[in-house]
Amino acid sequence: MISIVIPIFNEEESLRKLIEAIQINVTKDYELIIVDDCSADSSSDLVLNYNVKLLKQPYRMGNGAAVKRGIREAKGDILVLMDGDGQHNPEDIPQLLKHIDKYDMVVGARSKNSKITLLRKLANKIYNCLASYVTEFDVEDLTSGFRIIKRDLAKKFLYLLPNGFSYPTTITLALLKTGRSIKYVPITMLARQGKSKINALSDGFNFLLIIAKIATLFSPFKIFLPVSVFFFILGVGYYVYTFVAYHRFTNMSVLLITTSVIIFMLGLISEQIAQLRLGRTETG
Numbered sequence: 001m002i003s004i005v006i007p008i009f010n011e012e013e014s015l016r017k018l019i020e021a022i023q024i025n026v027t028k029d030y031e032l033i034i035v036d037d038c039s040a041d042s043s044s045d046l047v048l049n050y051n052v053k054l055l056k057q058p059y060r061m062g063n064g065a066a067v068k069r070g071i072r073e074a075k076g077d078i079l080v081l082m083d084g085d086g087q088h089n090p091e092d093i094p095q096l097l098k099h100i101d102k103y104d105m106v107v108g109a110r111s112k113n114s115k116i117t118l119l120r121k122l123a124n125k126i127y128n129c130l131a132s133y134v135t136e137f138d139v140e141d142l143t144s145g146f147r148i149i150k151r152d153l154a155k156k157f158l159y160l161l162p163n164g165f166s167y168p169t170t171i172t173l174a175l176l177k178t179g180r181s182i183k184y185v186p187i188t189m190l191a192r193q194g195k196s197k198i199n200a201l202s203d204g205f206n207f208l209l210i211i212a213k214i215a216t217l218f219s220p221f222k223i224f225l226p227v228s229v230f231f232f233i234l235g236v237g238y239y240v241y242t243f244v245a246y247h248r249f250t251n252m253s254v255l256l257i258t259t260s261v262i263i264f265m266l267g268l269i270s271e272q273i274a275q276l277r278l279g280r281t282e283t284g
Contacts, residue, residue, distance in 0.1 A: 001029045002097070003076030003151070006084045007066030009037040012046055014086030019050050021090040028097070033073060034084070035066035043084075062163035071154050079151050088146040092187045096148045104153055104180040107172070108146035114189030127169070127207055134215040134222050135176040140184040143168050143207065153180065160217075166210040173211065177218035220274055224267025232260035 004022060008015060015034075022032060033053045036044045038060045047054050055069055067081060078100055082088040092108055099106045110116065110124070124143060131139040145168050157174045161167040175182060215222045235256030242250045 001031065001076040002026075002078040002080055003031050003033060003070075003074035004080040004082070004093075005033045005035065005067060005070030005074060006082055007035045007037060007063050007070065008039060008043050008084035009060075009063070009066075010039045010041045010043060011084040011086075012039075012041045012043045015043055015046055015084060018084060018086060018090065019047070019052065022093070023050075025090045026093055030080075031074070031076060033070045035070045037061060037063065037066045063165050064161050064167040065163040067167055068158055068161055068163075071151070071158060074151055077151055079149050079154055081145060081147050081149070083145045087189050087191070089187065089190055092146070092185075093148075095187075096146075096185055099183045099185065100148050100150070102181075103183040105147060105149040105171070105175055106183045106185060107141060107144050107148075107168075108187035109141035109144060109184040110189045111186045114187075116189055123207075127211070130208070130211050131169070131173060134211060134219065135173060137176050137182070139172065139176075142172055146187065147171075160214075162206075162210065164206060166206050169207055169210045170214060173214040174218070177214065216270070218274060220270035221267045224263055224270060228260045228264040228267060230260075231256050231263060235260060 004026070006018070019032070031053060032051070033055065034047050035055045035057065036047070037057050044054060044056060053073070055073060057066060057069070070081075071079060078097070080093060080096075082090075082093075088108065096106045096108060116124075124141065127142045128139045131142045147168065149171070153175070154171070157171055160174055161170050172182065212223060235253050238256060239249060239253035242248060242253060
């Protein structure tokens with residue numbers, strides 16, 4: 001059996017069509033779990049008209065918190081995670097399910113024909129490049145909320161997932177950094193129904209912060225090394241400037257170069273700690 005988990009917050013415009021499309025396109029035995037993050041509209045009342053397991057948050061806790069509750073309540077061995085705003089087409093679910101036997105997670109990657117803004121496309125490109133650097137894997141769509149994952153694996157990393165909109169970023173990086181396999185399947189993202197709940201500035205910064213935090217957790221040298229190199233180049237450059245201009249080696253040059261060495265050594269130590277912690281997690 002598969003469990004389809006959909007977090008919602010004021011999604012009455014798209015919810016009926018989404019549920020009916022799932023009923024038509026998913027032929028395997030499934031349970032549909034709707035987690036209402038304290039909606040102010042009639043979303044919950046609408047859900048009651050269908051054979052759906054409705055979970056209601058006691059107060060607004062965030063998209064990620066709703067997804068985590070749905071995962072904890074799920075009974076299926078395979079989880080289908082998707083948004084409730086109408087952007088994800090249930091017709092794509094069978095296409096994604098075909099690959100889950102071979103991969104640990106299958107992600108619906110937004111194609112060029114997807115209905116997303118130019119700013120969102122640019123931001124996603126930046127996130128994908130950063131994630132690809134951290135994981136040494138070609139990440140095609142870091143922030144896509146349309147994904148299929150094995151339940152046991154999702155529960156293993158549940159403690160890492162944030163309560164906000166960044167759970168797809170976190171689960172992707174966590175799986176890749178622990179040697180799990182991911183398959184990207186091109187999909188066409190539909191135009192969302194209603195107003196977006198994502199704030200481009202604050203949530204965009206959170207996505208970048210999540211990438212840095214997960215990189216530091218699993219592979220800290222990926223963060224420490226560029227910073228160390230930056231300070232080293234700055235120190236050497238400043239030394240060359242002061243030597244040519246004033247024929248002396250300044251204290252600032254010493255400070256910058258020393259800082260680069262300290263950061264480099266901290267990175268080495270952090271890398272060893274991360275590997276030891278990861279080893280205990282995998283065997284525990």
